[in-house]
Amino acid sequence: MQAGSLIVSGADALEAFARAAAERPQATALLCDIDGTVSPIAPTPAEARVPAAFRDLLAALVPRLGLVAFVTGRALEDGRRMIPLDGAAYVGTHGLETMAVDGPLVVEPLAERYVAAVHETAQAAARDLDCEALGVVLEDKRTVLAVHYRLAEDPAATRRRILEHVVAPARRRGLAVATGHFAFEVRPPLPFTKGTAVRRLLDAGGHLAAMSCGDDLTDVAMFTAVRDWGERDARRRTLALAAVTGETPRPVVEAADVTVRATPGVYRALRRLAEAVGAV
Known part of the structure; x- marks a missing residue:
């Protein structure tokens, strides 16, 4: 790594992908997480914002690329509120909600049967x-309950309380539980992830290159799905980019082709992509 560089590792892989995208911009897909990736981590979800420079850069990429999709754990409409771009696709609540380019919001029907159990868990x-x-901070996303404890003075003790009063009862109700940056997520026990959602998006188009950007454990499924998609056709090129901090789980780093310094590093990488495809 070069001193002071925002690109921690994989600079050559990033450059190779940018060159491939430059050859066929309309056959290139960008799949991007929001929180911790294009929006700096905030004390609470409500305080998170996508910086104006990021919004402008992503807006410039939308008409140049074949697909720009925002893939978030937030409720889809909440993610769309954070970065509302015409011509972009959206995936919410880790794949339970999808919105194709200029299409309607579609909620996975199987998730509806678990809404009551999620609501009961949130109330308890x-x-x-x-x-x-x-x-x-409790974030009720209807089909998913997120429990954030970034603000806790004693994170270890607070984690134990959450395990006792939220995680254990949720599992008794037949719900699944995932972990993230100072957070737990209670969700339906269904085989829908960011990975399954992006796979459907990629399979629906004639893409030959796909770049996925994320920062947390739920993004590993997206990285893996994009890599598997690429391996099905020798013409395809893929790139997984992770925004890393001192809190980044090891599996995220290990699954990435490129690691960058948090959101400023993601901006630098996407700026290079935008330059390559003539978006800036």
């Missing part, structure tokens, strides 16, 4: 946890 969490004192 609000009742049994002193969220304000613990530094816990």
